[in-house]
Amino acid sequence: MGAPQIHQRFAPGARLPRHRHAAGYLAVVIDGAYTEAGDAGRFRLTAGQLVHHREFEAHGDQFGTAGARVLNLPCPPDAPPLPVGRLADLDGVVRLAERDPAAAATLALASLNPVCDERDWPDLLAADLRADPSLRLDAWAETAGLAPSTLARGFLRAYGVSPKRYRAEVRALKAWRCIASSPLTLAEFALELGFADQAHMTRALVKLTGRTPAAVRRVAGRVDSGPTIHSTPRPTPSR
Numbered sequence: 001m002g003a004p005q006i007h008q009r010f011a012p013g014a015r016l017p018r019h020r021h022a023a024g025y026l027a028v029v030i031d032g033a034y035t036e037a038g039d040a041g042r043f044r045l046t047a048g049q050l051v052h053h054r055e056f057e058a059h060g061d062q063f064g065t066a067g068a069r070v071l072n073l074p075c076p077p078d079a080p081p082l083p084v085g086r087l088a089d090l091d092g093v094v095r096l097a098e099r100d101p102a103a104a105a106t107l108a109l110a111s112l113n114p115v116c117d118e119r120d121w122p123d124l125l126a127a128d129l130r131a132d133p134s135l136r137l138d139a140w141a142e143t144a145g146l147a148p149s150t151l152a153r154g155f156l157r158a159y160g161v162s163p164k165r166y167r168a169e170v171r172a173l174k175a176w177r178c179i180a181s182s183p184l185t186l187a188e189f190a191l192e193l194g195f196a197d198q199a200h201m202t203r204a205l206v207k208l209t210g211r212t213p214a215a216v217r218r219v220a221g222r223v224d225s226g227p228t229i230h231s232t233p234r235p236t237p238s239r
Contacts, residue, residue, distance in 0.1 A: 004072050006101060010034070012067040018060035018160040022209075024075035026105050027051040028093060032068030036061050037159045039170055040083035041117035041126060048090045049115060050108055052083055056173060056208055060160040071097055073105040085112035121146070122158035126166065133171035134194030137163055171195070172204040179205075179213055180220035186213050 004025070010016070010032070018038070033046045038059025045051065045068075052075070053059065071094060087093055088111035097104035117123060121144055128135055141151040155163045175193055182189050190201035190213075198213075205213050 006072050006097070008070045008072065010061075010063045010068045010070070012063065012065050014063045014067065016061040016063075018058050020056055020058035021053060022056060024055045024057075024079070025053050026073040026075055026079070026108060027053060028071040028073065028087065028090070028108060030069040030071055030090070030094060032064065032066045034061050034063040034068050035118075037126075039130070039173055042123050042158060043084045043115065043117050045084070049084060049086050050112060052079060052081070052085075054081070056176060058161075058169060071104075073097060073101050073108065076102070076105055076109065079105075079109055082112065082114060084115045084117070086115055087112065120158070122155045125151070125155060125163060126159060129163065129167045130170050130174075133167055133174060135167065137167070168204065169208070172201075172208045175201055175205055175213070176209055176216065179216050186217075189213075 004021070027050065029045050029047050029049050029051075031047045033044070036043050036045055036051060036059050038053075039057040040052075040054070040059075043049075043051070054075075087108055089107070093104050093108045096107055125140060125144075128140065137151065138148060141148050144151075146154075152162060155161075155166070159166060161169075171193055175189070175195075178193075179186075179189060182192075184192060186201070187198040190198045193201070195201040195204065202212055205211060205216065209216070211219075
């Protein structure tokens with residue numbers, strides 16, 4: 001999906017299923033409240049807060065009893081990776097957005113204060129999967145004292161997607177963000193991130209971005225000159 005329209009209004013109790021946008025943008029909550037769960041974590045959002053949706057990040061939203069009004073602004077190329085923050089001057093940002101949305105985005109980011117995300121066990125699992133996409137779900141469940149079925153149901157309820165799919169998507173997202181700067185060959189990089197092989201990574205990146213890993217590197221001025229590794233693929237973690 002492309003960037004959303006600049007002004008959005010959501011009805012009380014509305015639900016926005018998990019989705020992603022190819023273009024990054026900033027969402028400013030003007031009034032109301034909702035919970036957002038996505039590739040950056042899960043957050044309880046209220047008026048005056050800003051959410052930074054980076055390229056190809058997925059998220060889903062559950063709106064509260066008052067619904068919400070949201071102002072979507074273009075994301076500056078040098079925007080910090082901070083996912084959520086509170087604005088120092090909400091009214092100033094909203095007024096400026098009527099004349100110059102890009103300037104409003106710059107103003108919003110200039111005075112942003114960090115906001116903590118939710119910290120129930122699904123959020124801890126999501127954070128661990130973002131840090132290590134090769135994490136074994138059965139081992140994590142055992143350490144947390146949870147049955148695998150409980151882990152799957154609880155995570156799906158909180159994030160709108162199974163932990164297996166979340167793991168696969170954050171692995172692809174990590175590949176997209178790091179592939180241009182990694183000194184490894186594509187085959188080595190794929191194994192480093194926990195893909196079964198280079199072809200597995202290629203399928204995941206094409207599904208996420210529409211581009212092959214080689215194309216991503218070409219755009220960044222990189223050429224993968226190392227040999228392609230032909231070996232027995234190691235299985236992708238399935239539990």
